[in-house]
Each structure stands twice: as C-alpha cells, then as structure tokens.
Amino acid sequence: MYEFKYHRATSARQAANLLVKADDAKLLAGGHTLLPTMKQRLASPANIIDLGKVAELKGIEIKGKTIVIGAMTTHAEVANSAAVQAHLPGLAALAEGIGDPQVRHKGTIGGSVANNDPSADYPAGLVALGATIVTNKRKIAADDFFQGMFATALGEGEMIVKIIFPIASRFAYAKFPNPASRYALVGVAVARKGASVRVAVTGAGENGVFRWADAEKALGAKFSAKSVEALKASAKGLNGDMHASADYRAHLIGVMAKRAVMAATAK
C-alpha cells in the first residue's frame, strides 16, 4: 500500500465535506474492495475518509412500501434483518450469498453499489427491484446509476447515503459463482411487482449489470420458470475469460433466471 492520509468521519456531512476538500480522496466503507486494490498498489488515493464510525449511515427501516437501507449497513446486517427477511426475503438471501461470512461482516451495501464491480451481486438486485440510490445530493434510479464496469452516476463529491428498495411481491436472485473467486460468474435477479417484471443480470456483461428484456417480456406474460426455459440469452456483449466463455455465460443466464424464478415462486 502507498502512504495516504487518514480521516475518520463522524458524520455524513463531514465526510462529504472532506470528500470535496481533500485531494484525491476515497471513501472507505467496508474496505473489502478498496483495501485489496490498495494493497496491490493498483489504487493510491492520497486521502482516505473512513465512514466506519458514521452511525447515521447505518440501519434498515420499513417506510411505506419500501425498505430503506443505509449505505454503511453490512451484508450480514441485511441478511439477518428481520424486516428484510419478512418483506423482501430474496434480498436477505442475496446478501447472505455475498463473499464469505467474514466479508459479510465488513462489506457494506453502499460500498458494493458505489464500486459497481461487474461481478458483484447487489447491482442485479438493485436494478431488478428498481431501487433508488440516495446520495448527499440527489436521488438516482438504479437503471441510471450503473454505467458500466466500475462506473456509476456518482459525481465529484457525491456519496451514497441510503438505498430505497420498493417491496416487490416476488423477488429472488440466483448466482453461479466463479469456481475460484466465488464472485458471480453469472447472477440473475428477478422481481415482480404488480404487472411489472424486471430481470437483471450481473457477472456476465462487458458493461456490468444489464436487464434481460426477453425474459422480462416472457415472465410478464406468465411468471413461471417454464416461461424462461425456452429463452436463450445472447452471447453478444458478454464477457469471455478463462473461467467462462461468453457462450457458457449466456447459457448460465438462462439457467440462473429459471432458478431465480423458481426461488421467487416457491412457497
């Protein structure tokens, strides 16, 4: 790791101010992407603003027909939240499947969403559920937020404060893990809310998370595993690497979509 200057934020406002004032500053949330990257000397921020002690960024609450999750809420907290388990069990399950238990104790939803790793799980969940990302400056729809690999709509001095999830009647996420890293080789989130069905795919796309229109249409007509069984995702625009060719990923999108629908319609 290169040297940097460390700042411990005590409030969201203070953190946001520091982010603007300090040169080449990065927010440290759970640190489970940023610190490994810095250890490998692939990132060298001059200033680190630690959000770990900012209590106001943590917490989960039900607000009307939404679940609001603070940016610094850990994956374990989402997974174990009674509110999430009751209203959006598929989201709790998604969080329970991120990384490993130790990673879930530190990794945060805000950190994951802001980083937009193309093989992260949350982006698929946010897009499928039509979540809203609330920053210190504005509200951004998930569809507009994720802008390709590691790229988001976040501007200079902008930080995620919380994420608002509409409660869908059916939601599930199915992941096929990379056999080595256990990150999503392909992850598919499926959500149904009223007549609207959204299907979002992570891990597979060259530009990060994307929606699968064919599946949305088919599931919109009939929300059952059978509806997606006959579909074939296109390999165009998908990643191909030593772990999985674009063709294999395309195939897995279909399988994971089917399994997500099965999970969403179970019980």
Next chain:
Amino acid sequence: MTTPATGVGAPIRRKEDHRFITGKGNYTDDINRPGQTYAVFVRSPHAHAKIRKIDAAAARAMPGVVGILTGADLAADKVGGLICGWMIHNKDGSPMSAGAHPALADGKVRYVGDHVAVVIAESLAEARDAAEKVAVDYEVLPAVVDLASATAKGVGTIHDVAPNNVVFDWHLGDKAATEAAFKKARHITRITLANNRLVPNAMEPRAALGDYDAGEDSFTLYTTSQNPHVARLILSAFIGIAPEHKLRVIAPDVGGGFGSKIYVYAEETVCVWAAKRVGRPVKWVADRTEEFLAVAHGRDHLTHAEMAVDEEGKILAIRVKTRANLGAYLSTFASAVPTYLYAPLLSGQYDIPAIYAEVETVYTNTAPVDAYRGAGRPEATFVVERLVEVAAREMGQDPAKFRLKNFVKKWPHQTPVIMMYDAGDYAGSMRQAQKLADVAGFGKRKRDSARNGKLRGLGYSAYIEACGIAPSSAVGSLGAGVGLWESAEVRVNPTGNVEVLTGSHSHGQGHETTFAQLVAGRLGIPIEQVSIVHGDTDKVQFGMGTYGSRSGAVGMSAIVKALDKVEAKARKVAALCMEAAEGDIDFKDGKFTVKGTDKSMAFGEVALQAYIAHKFTGQQLEPGLKEGAFFDPTNFTFPAGVHICEVEIDPETGVTKIEKWTAVDDFGTVINPMIVEGQVHGGIAQGVGQALHEGTVYDKNGQLLTASFMDYGMPRADDLPSYSLGFNGTAAPSNPLGIKGCGEAGAIAAPPAVINAITDALGHEEIAMPATPQAVWLAVQKMAKSIAAE
C-alpha cells in the same frame, strides 16, 4: 479390533497441537532478529527479456533503503547459481542440458517473476516503495510458453546450452519387446492427455531470514524448508555461501510444503548472503502473488499412451510418450520427477510384460517445475488408470474385473521398469473398497440421479507409488547427487527423559507425535517424556528431510536402529548395576529384570546409573546413554490402494459434485491411524483439486493469469465430501517397522478416480483436467451430440 492406548497403532492426539491451537507456533515470519531489515525482490514483468541496464539510483535515494543488490554483486562475491541435483542422460548417453540459474538475473530474465534485484530497507513498506523505483531497461524477447510447440523451429532459445529448448530426451524400458507385444495385441487403447500444471500453495508462503555473526564469521538462515540439511549442503558446497560448519539452517514450524519447500530457492540464497553484505539481518516473506509467480510448480505433462491387450483381456504392454515442462530453469530435483519418479510407476498394480516410455523435457518461459505431492507418480497413475479404464470400456468389460484380472498377484514381482514390488494385496483392497463404497447399490443411485435430471458416475483408481525414498546406491546409479538414507540420534538424559534428534522434518505430518509414540512404546516410558528435535542443522547432525513419503519408512527406521543401540547399552548398564550377566537381563515395559530373580531397575534408573557411572569402571563401559544411527533402506516401499469416486453432474450447469469417496490403502504398518487418515484426507483433497479446480494458466506472452486465489481454484470445504477410509496393510519387508508411507497416496490416487467417474457419467472420454463446470458443461454438449448421432 482393540487399539493400544499408546505406542505403535494408537490414535494418540498430537503433542504439537497445543502450540498451534493457541497461536504459539513459531513460523519463519514469526521470528525477528535485532536490527532486522526487509527484502523485496524486483521481479521481471516479462517472460523472456535481455536486461540492458539496471538503474537503482532513484531507488537508493528512497527513505529507509539499506541496500540494493543485483546479479553483478552476487558474481563479485563469487556466489554460485542454484543447482539441479539429479543428472539425467539423453538416449544417446550425453548429459542433460542444464542452463545456469543465478539467484539474481545475469543479463537475462526467463519467466515473469524471475529475480532481477533485491531491495533491502528498514521496513517492508519502504522496501516495496523503493523496489518500484528500480528502473530496469529490458529488451523483450519472444516468449516460449506453449509446451506442445516449445521445441518448434524459430520459437526462440531460452538457454544457450539448449538451442531447441530440450533439456533431455530420455527413455526407459524395452522398446523392442514392447513393439513385439503391440504386434500381438487383439486390442489397442490409445489416449492423449494433459496432466495440468499446479501451484502447490502451502498456506504458509515461503519466507527466509538471513543473519550474519561477524564475530564468529558465521551465518544463520531461518527458512521454510522441508530439508534444512540439504539446503545447507547446497548453499555451502555448490552456491558457496559459507563452509557447512559456518552455516546454520533452521527450518522452524513450516506451514505445509507438499514438495514446494524441498528446493533451495533464489530468495533464501539472497537473504543469507545479503545479511553479510548489508551487515544486518535480512527478512523476506512472499506474498501470495509472489508465491504463485516464483514457487516451483508441479506436473505439466503432455502424454500420448497406448495399451496393448490380448483376447482374454490381459494387458500385454504399455507404450508412453511424454513431454514434460520444466519451466525456465532446472529446480533442485526437477529432472528426477518426470523420469525416475514417473516411468518406473507405469506398471501400476498390474502384471505387464513389456513397457517402454520416452520422456522429452523442455524449457519454457514459465516458473520452474519440480516435485509436488506425489511427484511423477500422480502423472504415471493418471496415465495407467485412464488407460486401464478406457481399455475396459472399449472392450466392454467391467473396469473393476478388468483390473482384478490384470493385478499382480504374487510378490516379489519384478516389473519391466526397474521396480521390484515386494508386498501387497491389490485384489483384497479392490474387494474391500467395492464393499465399503457399496458399488452394488450404484445402479439404483444412478437411476435416482437420473430421475432428478442428474448424471451419476463411478470411477476407480488403483494406484501404486514408490515411496520410502530411497536406497542410496540405487538412486546413485540412476543419477541422484546425494544418498537418501536418514539419520537419528537418541539422547537419554540422566533423569530418564529422551530427546530424539531426527533428520526428518515435520511441516504438518505430526512427527512430534508419531516418532515419540515409537520411542515411548519401545522404552516403556510415558510419551510426555519424549521430545522430538528437528529442523536445525546445529542440533541434528545430518538428515535428508521429508518428502516422498519417506519419514516413516526411512526416518523412523533410523530411530529404531538408534533405539536398538540404546537398549543394548542400557542392558549392559543394568547388568553391571544388578551384578548379573548381560544375557540374563530382560527388558520389557520399561523395566530391566534379571531372569529368575526379583531384581529389577526401571529404565530411568538405568539412565541415571549410566551417567553417574558409579557402578562400573571406565574399562568395563563408557558412561552415558546416547546413540546415533543411519538407516539406508534396501528397497523402495510400495504403498498401493484402490480409491472409488462417485460423482453427480448437473448437466444444466456442468457442476460436478463428489457424492462419495472411498479409499482402501495399504500403507504397511500404521503408527498412528488418526494421523495417517488425516494424510489421506489431505492428499485426496489435493487430487480432487487437480481433477476439478486447479489449473495454472499462462497467456501466450507468459503472463500468469492464475496468480491469486481469485483465479486459481483452491478447493474449499464445500467443494469436498467426507471420505470413507479403510486399510489393508501388508508389511513392507525393506524396513524394520514394515511402514510403506502415506503422505502422497491421496494426491496420486484421486485424479484418475474423479475423471473416470466423470467420463462414466458422460459416456465418453473427452474431458481434460481440471474438469471445471465450463469444461463439463461442454462435455455434456458433446454427450448430447453423440447420443443424437447414434
């Protein structure tokens, strides 16, 4: 079966565990010396390049830098290069082409991760910061990466001594007899296979701490070694760091080795040398990425193999042509692995009249390749057990019955490839394993899987290995640079407790327990009164270390010999003390008694008397009770067994799940079944890793794509099943304990068992290791096509 509470055969809990479970282990990186500095290596980013210039001026100016050293400094101090300790000759009798292997590059780099310079600083962070400022001007050369085309014209030359990149072209066996047998064959099975390159990945990365005492003009090297004496011998006699008596090598707790810590590496050589250069202790600890780049890798063979079978299903001959990748430089035992540790095992457990093997080894611009758990024997077993399986299937025979028909049934059995199998019961192990695995119920389980849309398969692997490495004169005649005996010293203290100094080295095998068990049982004293000393060249006189499943068969046999001498001396002391004839002394359960009397002395009393020396004169007997011994085995040992793997494949995703694992092994005498079972478990996991998860991938420029656990599939707990084990021991005649060795068995047996199970499920043979989900999914597509075509 009743098991003894202590002594040989008892599942005694490990003595060493207390320090490990309380965080008090003492690994190399846990050791710190006053004034210690930290080393970071500048490594080549290119697979193949000339070094035009190294400019360290900017780096030297960085904070905390103590020194920056290059190959030129090594040369100035007349420090020699790393060596390969096993001479192999070409078919025409000429010696192999061994290129120079300097510890820091001498004008050229030959793989990504090759050592260019070392930066030594006050802190690790400062060393790393400065290492980035070392400017190296490279002239990049074309990289030779692909094994199949490494000897093609115009690909480039890695070492001048080997213009076409061939290290040697070697063979074993009777070519004419083999060809004659193939002419008589009713059926010939032909397979082409790759044995995938693996990275050993002991959980403790390699580390070294060099220290120099200017007052004594002597060096100490703390290092992650499986054989500190061999390391000292090489560092002293060949590399020229210091005379042996001025160099102490300490291998403290070592966090796993699996072969990868046998070798003398550039980093430890540089650390101990640099300690004198900079006048301060120098510590280096590999991070995982460095370990991936620069540790010796394992396997990496391409093989075409054929088996000739007669009309009755008897195997007539095997013919094998292998190309083995040795990487950019010859590591310490690199040349022995694809030759004498490989081809002599091509007879498997079978009675095969003729065998001929040709092995061509090549340099490539990749990390050096050397022994990794099993070393040559997994490669041989994969060839034989795939050949046998495919032959049985092609001939419409049950694979188990085909094996039973061809097993060696009488011992000793001389194979056509050097080895004399001296004891075994191969058919017995097969039958026991089939029962334990409920092979009879497999059909029903397969139908149940099919009902759930899954494919189930069952695969056998009847492996054999040559362990207890090794009779010195035999290996000497085959080109080994050293003898492979072992030494031991048993020191009985005046108060009756015992220190055993052994040349074996434990890095997870539990020697502190098993060796103590042997001694406690023999001397009739509590195991707590025995301590095992290893891993320090200043304490142990000499030793050849731990690898090749040799510590039990060879290391413990040396202890037995020393114990024989201790007992003989103690009898003399007891006889003098009890005023009896030596022939009238009995020794049992820790007590010396005089026949026909009630006179007795406990072992501890005799020990005390031996040191007090009041009851005898110097003319009668030397005082003291301490004996040493060297043991050189008369033959290799031949652990063998049958493993049965049962898999279920999800054809939708290609995921292979191991549903059942059964192993029946013949390890000869088992000292501690708990520890032996643990060795088998770990071996199987590494073998399953090779079969399903682990594959080392370089791109065409020689960049290592699998350089971390993000991309290299390490088996995790949820990838593996629980294992069901049985033993079918027949005593090894070549050592006094009858031990055969168990450390490598699982890693040798497992890969063909997995692949035979997968191909059984698929109904075709087209799958390579590692059988990752993607590979299996593709193979499932081929299966669908072949069914459609039928």
Next chain:
Amino acid sequence: MATVSMTVNGKAVSGNVEPRTLLVQFLRENLRLTGTHVGCDTSQCGACVVHVDGKAVKSCTLLALSCDGSDVVTIEGLAHDGKLHPMQEAFREHHGLQCGYCTPGMIMSAIDIVNRKGNALDEHTIREELEGNICRCTGYHNIVKAVEAGAAAMGGKAMPMAAE
C-alpha cells in the same frame, strides 16, 4: 504516524502506526501476537481471521486505525488460565489441523459460526460457513468434525470424542 488504541484480548493497547498499517500488521508487528497469520493478498484464505467487536473479520483487510476503540480477540486470547476454549480442544481432539498455519483463523471462524448459528451444526452448514477459510493440509474432513464437536461443547455438552 497516528495513534491507535484498542482492547486486544482484554488488555488496553495503543501504538503509533502509519495509516497504511493493517490490523494484522499491528497485531503481529506492534503487539507481537504472531498467532494471526497472512496466507493471501486477496482476502480469501482466512488465516488472518480475528474477532472485532464480537464478529469474525479478516484482519488483512482492515486498517488498524479503523479499529480504534474496538474490542479485538485473537487466537492468543481464547484460552483462559491455561484452560483451552472448547473449540481449541475440539480441533486437537479431532485432528482438525496439520501444519497449523490456517488453524488460528479456522478456530476463530468456527467460534463465530457457533455464535451466529448455534451449537447444533450439521456438516452442510459447517462446510458452507467455512467458505472464507482455506486449508491445504486436512482436506477439511477433520476440521468439519472438529467444528461440529466444538460447537456442541460450547453449548455445555460434553465434547463428543473422535471415533477411534
């Protein structure tokens, strides 16, 4: 340099560290608690697992400064007055370790599993929950048995002994 203070194994400690110091470096180098190990650079192997404020975390992926004011427990803090923690005892009884390098992280993770999932753990749960801990020696068989037995023992039940 910055000052960091925390409680480690029940003792208040503090030190001066560069901001880039990881928790594992602070433990190993400043406090000389070398039971916590480093086995990878990518937060995957789990050799470095310790408890921070009651939860298992990877100390190689945490800044020491982030742990200011925290309560940290390492492998060295488990045994009290010479009496081993039941999970330590279980690893010895069931031969859940060979080279010992991954063991401290395994034990710390195992205790965390019990804290979260209770004392009655089945094999499937244990294997899944050990996703963040890599062992190269044991093939996991005996680690799974050790965790199961240790979990039961932590619930006050007598330690189930290994089958002979």
